[in-house]
Amino acid sequence: MWSMDDVEAIKLLKYRYLRALDTKDWEVFxxxxTEDVTGDYGSSLAFTNRGELVDFMRTSVGPAVITEHRVDHPEIDVEGDEATGRWYLQDRVMVPDFKFMLFGAAFYSDRYRKTDAGWRICATGYDRTYEAKLSLDDLPSFALDVGPAIRI
Structure with missing residues (x-):
């Protein structure tokens, strides 16, 4: 039997995952x-364990890459110690050194497992609905200040 506490705990887990990604807090991320997490972010980006996924994010989304991930409209189904979740994602990636910005939307599909330490993500990935890219040269007034929440 599941409770609303399980659903709320899964929501907090997903928010923590995204906050840690955007602030580059790799320990929290x-x-x-789970150790055996799988990740599927499209045809050329897949992972089969936590080490691979975290190492990729740590090296690919380093201090020179600013990200913003927002999810809402969760659809969470809990069955015992397993759960699934679907989220609407809006994201933005900025790489000022390359004068590049990407923004888009997708639907995350996650699986969760209840562990001794609480709920953890055991599979994650998304299917894009759109992705737009632009050069920051197209925005001559663009200026970026990075706040202290980003771990550099």
């Missing part, structure tokens, strides 16, 4: 995942 790693703590949201």
């Amino acid at each position: 790693e703590g949201t995942l």
